[in-house]
Amino acid sequence: MDFDYTPEEQAFREEVRTFLKDNLPPKEARDPGFLKTWLERVREKGWVGFSWPKEFGGGSGGLIEQAILREEMALAKAPPLGTSFMGLAWVGPGIMQYGTQEQKQRFIPDILDSKVTWCTGYSEPNHGSDLAAIQCKAVRDGDHYVVNGQKIWTTGAPFSQWIILLVRTDFDVEVKHQGITCLLVPMDAPGLEVRPIENMAGDRHFAEVFFTDVKVPVENRLGDEGDGWKVTVSALANERSSIGEVTQMFAKLDTLKGLVRNSKKQGRPASEDPKVRRQIAQFEAKIAAMKYNGLRYLTKQIKGEPLSSETSVNKLHRASLEIEMDDFAVELGGTAGVALAGSEEAVDEGSWAKSSLSWPNVVIGGGTPNIQRNIIAERILGQPKD
Ligand SMILES: Cc1cc2nc3c(=O)[nH]c(=O)nc-3n(C[C@H](O)[C@H](O)[C@H](O)COP(=O)(O)OP(=O)(O)OC[C@H]3O[C@@H](n4cnc5c(N)ncnc54)[C@H](O)[C@@H]3O)c2cc1C
Known part of the structure; x- marks a missing residue:
């Protein structure tokens, strides 16, 4: 097994680091126009849609370079490469794979240029894990x-302009995965109503979305009628990357170590406390395990084998690790650890307290731990379904 990077890959890492040094000022020195300039610069570099084909305006980059780019961006705690996470992660790849020529021309450039934000309308009040049962x-x-x-x-x-929506176009089907269709719908369509939901941390990021006689032109259908399940599953698989789960964890551990260095435990530096040191070492070991697992799957992808179920392993690990790290940081902060941004006492601007209240983002969003366990048991370990 060879973990070394080639000279070209190392040169690419240096290029990213130099770019970050030149274009990412410290937080306190960023002016109001910073984000716009940042998005333009990363776009000029061809780093938005890094692995997308050049014909669609992407960077045609390789998978290892993409992993290096993500790692360096995460470690530098840089802003995202585009304003539409979902647009870049699965809507764009889905349109490139299944879209008509007209849809590709209409939607892809705006995603790459951060002109639109997409959201994803899959889950329903009674159909989350059992997504194919949509009504x-x-x-x-x-x-x-x-x-x-x-x-x-x-x-x-x-705050999105478009939604990628799964609907049922046929109720008379033998299996529930049939009869589902994928539509691309503007959020300002008449009859579409958004009712924001406030989460425990006080954010209003997600919402209920109601559709009452909303008219969607047939030209906005992605893929054939009844093919919505195939479109969704393969679009998601396109952009799946087990290594993607890990890069954010490197950054989080780095911030946590900073907190330890600046904290005290029973009047002494927390970094000298054996329990604290052991805990940090455990986090480091778990993240390293995730990294090598991610690299194993990355190797598979490089060999041309598509990823599907394997990404559940790191997703499951990340969910529990995020909670453990948040809890540890909040506890280390004592009473100040639970203070949110705006409080004078808040530790790291209240980010640990906020993240510990936002655990459903990583634990439930994108599929619950039980569902990941089912996937691992059935599709990786070959266990029977019942
Ligand atoms: C922060 C956040 C962001 C989200 N963003 C989006 C989004 O942008 N778009 C979108 O469409 N959805 C989104 N979701 C919804 C998310 O995908 C669903 O909440 C999730 O899939 C679980 O579905 P559910 O809430 O209906 O729970 P249920 O499916 O009802 O599950 C309830 C419990 O039962 C367990 N369970 C269910 N089925 C099984 C089974 N077969 N075997 C074992 N255990 C099972 C689950 O693990 C869970 O513990 C988001 C959710 C969160 C929390």
Whole structure:
């Protein structure tokens, strides 16, 4: 096994580091126009849609370089490379794979140029884990569909311009994965109503989305009618990367070590406390295990084998590790550890307290731990379904 990077890959890492040194001022020195300039610069570098083909405006970059780029960006705690996380992660890849020529021209450039933000309308009040059971209905009426129903937990709905929506176009099917269709819907369509939901941390990022006789032109259908399940599953698999889960954890551990260095335990530096040291070492070991697991899957991808179920392993690890790290940081801060931003006492601007209240983001968002365990048991370990 060879963990060394090639000279070209190392040169690319240096290029990213130099770019960050030149273009990422410390937080306190950033002016109001910083984000716009940042997004333009990373776009000029071809780093937005890094692995997307050049013909669509992407960077045509390799998977190892993409992992290096993500790692360096995370360690530098840089802003994202685009304003639409979901646009870059699965909507864009889905459109490149299944979209019509007209859809590619219409949607891809705006995602790369951070001109639009996309949200994802999959979950419904009674159908989260069991996604294929969706009931939100679309009926074809000439050159458009009429959509009625409800979605929930739609992250980014209050500030997105478009939603990638799964609807049922056929109820008379043998298996529930059939009869599902994927539509691309503007959030300002008449009859579409967004009702934000406040989470425990006081944020209003996600929402309920209601559809009452919303007309969606047939030209906004992604893939064929009834092919929505295939479109969704393969679009998601496209951009899956087990290593992606880890890069954020490096950055989090780095911040946690900073907190330890600046904290005291029973009047002494926390960094001298054996329990604290052991705990940090455990986090480091777990993250290293995730990293090598991610590299194993990355090797698979480089060999041309698509990823699917394997990404559940790191997703499951990350969920529990994030909670453990947040709890540890909050406890280390004592009473100040639970103070949120705005309080004079707040530790690290209240970010640990906030993140410990936001655990559903990483634990439930994208599929619960039980569902990941089912996937690992059935599809990786070959255990029986019942
Ligand atoms: C922060 C956040 C952001 C989200 N963003 C989005 C978004 O942008 N778009 C979107 O469409 N959805 C989004 N979701 C919804 C998310 O995908 C669902 O909440 C999730 O899939 C679980 O579905 P559910 O809430 O209906 O729970 P349920 O499916 O009802 O699950 C309830 C419990 O039962 C367990 N369970 C269910 N089925 C099984 C089974 N077969 N075997 C074992 N245990 C099982 C689950 O693990 C869980 O513990 C978001 C959720 C959160 C918390």
